[in-house]
Amino acid sequence: MRQNRLLLVKPPDRFLENEFVYQQLGPHYIQSYLMENGFDVDILILYESPEGRAARIAKEALGSSLNDLKMMLVKADGTCTESDFDVSVVGEYSVVGMSVMTPQAVDAYMLNELVRKQLPHVLTVIGGSHARYYLDKVANLPTDLAFDFIVPQDGWQPMLEIMNGEVKRESRPIVLEHSMSDLKGLPAPTRPLSLMRKYDFTIAGAPTFHTVTALGCPFTCNFCESGIEAVRKFSEEMIEDDLSTMRNTHKSIGNTRSAIMFFDDVGLLSPRQVERLSTAVSKNGFDTWRAFTHAYLIVKHKERLLRPFVETGGRRVGIGIETGSQKTLDLINKRNGKRQDVRDHYEAIKIANDNGIAVDAFTMIYPWEDQDDLDATTKLIEFVSENKVNECDLDGRPLKNHVDSAIMSPYQGTKFYDLMKGKRIPYVELADKFDPGRMYYKGVDGGSGWPYKRSRLPREEYEAVQRYRNSLRPSYR
Ligand code: B12
Numbered sequence: 001m002r003q004n005r006l007l008l009v010k011p012p013d014r015f016l017e018n019e020f021v022y023q024q025l026g027p028h029y030i031q032s033y034l035m036e037n038g039f040d041v042d043i044l045i046l047y048e049s050p051e052g053r054a055a056r057i058a059k060e061a062l063g064s065s066l067n068d069l070k071m072m073l074v075k076a077d078g079t080c081t082e083s084d085f086d087v088s089v090v091g092e093y094s095v096v097g098m099s100v101m102t103p104q105a106v107d108a109y110m111l112n113e114l115v116r117k118q119l120p121h122v123l124t125v126i127g128g129s130h131a132r133y134y135l136d137k138v139a140n141l142p143t144d145l146a147f148d149f150i151v152p153q154d155g156w157q158p159m160l161e162i163m164n165g166e167v168k169r170e171s172r173p174i175v176l177e178h179s180m181s182d183l184k185g186l187p188a189p190t191r192p193l194s195l196m197r198k199y200d201f202t203i204a205g206a207p208t209f210h211t212v213t214a215l216g217c218p219f220t221c222n223f224c225e226s227g228i229e230a231v232r233k234f235s236e237e238m239i240e241d242d243l244s245t246m247r248n249t250h251k252s253i254g255n256t257r258s259a260i261m262f263f264d265d266v267g268l269l270s271p272r273q274v275e276r277l278s279t280a281v282s283k284n285g286f287d288t289w290r291a292f293t294h295a296y297l298i299v300k301h302k303e304r305l306l307r308p309f310v311e312t313g314g315r316r317v318g319i320g321i322e323t324g325s326q327k328t329l330d331l332i333n334k335r336n337g338k339r340q341d342v343r344d345h346y347e348a349i350k351i352a353n354d355n356g357i358a359v360d361a362f363t364m365i366y367p368w369e370d371q372d373d374l375d376a377t378t379k380l381i382e383f384v385s386e387n388k389v390n391e392c393d394l395d396g397r398p399l400k401n402h403v404d405s406a407i408m409s410p411y412q413g414t415k416f417y418d419l420m421k422g423k424r425i426p427y428v429e430l431a432d433k434f435d436p437g438r439m440y441y442k443g444v445d446g447g448s449g450w451p452y453k454r455s456r457l458p459r460e461e462y463e464a465v466q467r468y469r470n471s472l473r474p475s476y477r
């Protein structure tokens with residue numbers, strides 16, 4: 001084992017309904033890669049205890065301290081300990097690397113400040129989507145909060161350079177930007193048993209783990225940062241390895257059923273891709289699975305797209321149907337400049353349901369919408385929630401469509417952020433100072449943050465509609 005030791009940290013997800021729904025994969029990809037290169041790498045999961053969460057919500061305090069957190073130290077050898085948060089654990093490592101999405105930034109900054117003050121021998125690194133889309137902010141943090149290294153893109157190579165001592169700390173943060181042109185030789189992410197046991201999500205009656213088969217997305221939705229990021233695929237061998245590890249993990253923790261979910265931005269994209277995923281799923285004996293697709297693809301390919309999915313146990317698809325308002329759909333630009341019709345959304349739901357597939361339909365409320373726009377989406381959601389699915393889940397219960405209504409949050413790096421910043425969307429103005437704690441669109445009780453100073457209708461009206469739509473969710477899925 002090499003001398004330098006790395007601790008990868010996953011900051012808490014304070015506003016999520018449940019912190020243990022999906023594993024945050026970034027650190028696990030980096031852990032397996034560095035271990036393959038001979039380094040000792042542990043993972044620290046920070047999370048709120050239910051009591052800590054209740055106390056914080058009652059005080060309406062966000063990001064004022066890390067003292068209310070619990071920590072789970074998952075060591076590379078598989079051992080695991082849980083305790084109250086104590087920064088001294090970081091002192092045993094030469095490098096601490098934090099994997100940060102924007103709503104986790106406040107906690108990551110606090111941890112960084114503590115480490116710099118109390119454990120100055122530890123090098124600090126920030127990676128993940130926050131460093132990618134908010135690079136200007138992260139690179140200009142005040143000195144007490146500044147990281148030694150900022151990794152805005154892929155973490156594999158930069159982290160290896162840091163651990164090898166090929167780059168040294170300087171007085172200013174060093175940005176290490178690297179994009180792997182080929183993901184083919186990478187190992188599958190780690191799936192530590194003690195951690196996997198904590199995750200609690202089911203699809204059609206089976207406990208579920210998730211993975212991604214590629215990075216990037218060929219589409220251009222104006223609310224999304226991933227718009228037009230080149231698609232890079234992991235190797236089929238790596239996906240195969242990952243699926244069989246997850247299947248064995250299900251067995252080892254005593255799950256009598258097992259499901260897999262592909263969180264890909266490029267899931268059920270073409271009949272060929274569906275064939276490929278279906279073969280991998282059935283080879284590993286999963287009882288059921290879920291993946292994402294697009295309404296226009298279902299309408300275009302129909303059974304050709306859905307048949308292999310259903311035949312290998314596929315019971316749910318996720319579709320970003322976004323809105324029932326044609327005006328809003330045109331603004332979103334879901335199909336790279338090509339028109340998408342709201343009627344396709346109704347049609348896609350019908351085709352999927354007739355084929356025995358339930359739909360998890362994701363929609364949003366947009367701050368320029370008037371009452372007619374809201375009514376059009378509510379009508380679509382009522383249709384989704386009422387339409388019958390022609391199949392049952394593994395417990396014999398009728399499958400049901402699920403609906404989700406969020407308020408769109410324009411992250412930096414999206415087209416809508418630029419348009420709103422430039423005041424080019426009528427009726428809408430962003431709040432002057434952005435609080436990352438408000439940059440989420442799906443949180444506790446299905447609620448969303450509110451990053452706006454001005455919107456077409458008052459916030460309360462949008463939230464009332466949101467509550468009604470989310471009340472149409474079924475009691476199981
Ligand atoms: C699965 C997923 C989830 C899952 C699991 C979370 C996770 N991070 O894995 C769940 C459902 C919980 C989730 C929740 C949310 N998500 Co999400 N999610 C994804 C998704 C689809 C895949 C993530 C993934 O596994 N990618 C594969 C890995 C390999 O990529 P990666 O994590 O970016 O890691 C690479 C680099 O970033 C870097 N890296 C990562 N960590 C580290 C650490 C160090 C030290 C270093 C050096 C490098 C490094 O190296 C890795 C290899 O290159 C991404 C989109 C995407 N395709 O990435 C969105 C994405 C990350 N999510 C996003 C958002 C907005 C959210 C939510 C806010 C939504 C909401 N509910 O309101 C929440 C936030 C939850 C929270 N943490 O507080 C945004 C993040 C935007 C931002 N500015 O941070 C993304 C980019 C989607 C998008 N385009 O809008 N998400």
Ligand code: SF4
Pocket residue numbers: 217218219220221224225226227228265320
């Ligand atoms: S919302 Fe999905 S399809 Fe649209 S750009 Fe983002 S990742 Fe791609």
